[in-house]
Amino acid sequence: MEADMTMRDTDRQGEHGRESARGEEAVEMLLQAREKDLGGFSVRRLLPTAKRTMVGPWIFFDHMGPADFPPGQGITVRPHPHINLATVTYLFEGEILHRDSLGSVQPIVPGDINLMVAGRGIVHSERERPEVTGTAHRLHGLQLWLALPEADEEIEPAFHHYPSSDIPMCTVDGVPLRVMMGSAYGVISPVRTFADTLYVEARLKAGQCLTLPKTSERALYVVSGALRLGRRILPEHSMAVLYPAWSVVVEADTDARIALIGGESVGERFIDWNFVSSRKERIEQARADWRAGRYPLVPGDEEEFIPLPD
Template sequence: MSNLGLIIEEKAADIGNFLVGRLLPFREKRAVGPFVFIDHMGPAALKDYQNLDVAPHPHIGLSTLTYLLEGAIQHKDSLGNDLEIQPGAVNWMTAGTGVVHSERTPEYLRSTEKHLHGFQIWVGLPKDLEQSEPSFHHTEAADVPGWTDGGLRYKLIAGELSGRKSPVPVHSLLFFLEISSTGIQKVNIGSELFGEVAMYVLNGTVTVDGQVFGGKQLLIAKDAKLCEFEMSDSATVYLFGGEPFPEERYIFWNFVNSDKAVIEKATENWHQQNHEAFPLVPGDTDDYVPLPEAVLKSRLSR
């Protein structure tokens, strides 16, 4: 009997002038553990006149995780943080009651050809932390736990697994693990996993229950404890998941919360540009991302 519960094909989605592959949420699976949203950015080769420019935009009730494989992003937020995200580092921002941030190509790269590739992830907050004060933490690539086991290389990007713990200050029981192979390798990690688990195949192939899967597919297991698969030579996969929340999480545009009324208030505050609720981003105040027309129409139709 197969342990595969669901196979999700990557879907294209636009953020500004950049195309990403949206993995979650999906109609048949809204979350995996506390993970509620995952975008796969790129890989993209950008010309000297093409840049990532996601203007200041808000979040509530979640933590954002940015993990780059190639390129660089300049992160600025309403807490006053201003830093460049490099490949292998983990950018972790907890929105809580509300935070605003922008993501742009660093100034020194804006007139050159460059590449951009990575993941942008939203992790829901436990109910008692949804109204916490916003915070920010940046983990350098050298501080991300990594180890080898035979022909497999592991990186624990966030959470706890196999007796190891990432320094990223997560707020619930979760894991986000990178596995890469040299040669054909069998992986039996189910005994280390907990809660729900999904696997994203970045490159190469994996064989699960006799079926071969390639890139741009998200595989969700019925039982994390039965997570076994075979990786092809030079393959890379990501396992993520953890304990799901007892309450449903609602997603409306950039807002996540277990209470629809909190989301409605945040939507109104951003539409009215209430800077007490959503402060300006120092050094990036010339523009912002307005509520999309579809969001405005859905509010007016209620």
């Protein structure tokens, strides 16, 4: 997917001094999703915002759908570039066909994780196979971006696909969950990370409780349903940025699906359109390179591209 913001992460708050927090006191801020039209379908964007640019290494968070398409329609995200970041795509329903300038061609289906490492620069497109667009279908999922640590910003681009069967699952207090990246609840994900990174998905029945794992920065997104933190309700499509407390317990007010992200800060980042970097001049160079056509083409998808926005 593509972003459309230019922002600096200058308002980060320091570590919270408490060693434990339960209930509404654990919430540093509550972010509400903003609708973004990506041409043919819309997404709910949680990060970045004016109030909060990053949570740990995570700098971008889009909730796609659920979007229902009639036969003959679907997502058509034309080739576009990225630098100094890694995209993480995860679907609940539907399928996306990923192509990139490395020659990767990979359908993404529910439960899989696609990790595309842009490094010094990559181009990719996100479309759907004719077999999918030929019938009525639904798309629902999350796409996130990781800012790479400064030492890894200019590494060689790479693409990693992890099938659903490789993503570890466990049950905690009766709650089924998946540890998608990093480690939590005694489980370690095989998905590559570049800094201390956490990404967990869980589904709670109404009344179930879950103690969240500790990490230096974290945020909880309500994909569906509603959660309770003490007397505070976290509604559907909201993201609670949490203090780094030792103990935070959430309770499902209704049946709910949640995503927890977090990890260590990698420092200040600039973000402009699809470019993320610790150096503003690097983004200016990336813009100039895309404008001048100096990026590689995507094999099998060479005819179209997204122009550089003004």
